[in-house]
Amino acid sequence: MVLVHMIVNEETKKLASDKKHDLLLSGLIPNVDKCIWEPVQEMEWLGVNINMRENS
Numbered sequence: 001m002v003l004v005h006m007i008v009n010e011e012t013k014k015l016a017s018d019k020k021h022d023l024l025l026s027g028l029i030p031n032v033d034k035c036i037w038e039p040v041q042e043m044e045w046l047g048v049n050i051n052m053r054e055n056s
Contacts, residue, residue, distance in 0.1 A: 012039040
């Protein structure tokens with residue numbers, strides 16, 4: 001199970017890196033204070049708590 005988690009985590013990091021690269025190539029400059037480029041399972045967005053561990 002840990003190996004699967006590590007593989008999925010590496011894949012999501014690669015996808016996030018690719019998206020960041022695409023944005024930069026298109027001329028958009030992401031706000032470094034607001035962007036989260038590392039995959040997370042819990043975060044707050046516009047005052048809403050998002051928890052993917054509990055699907056809420």
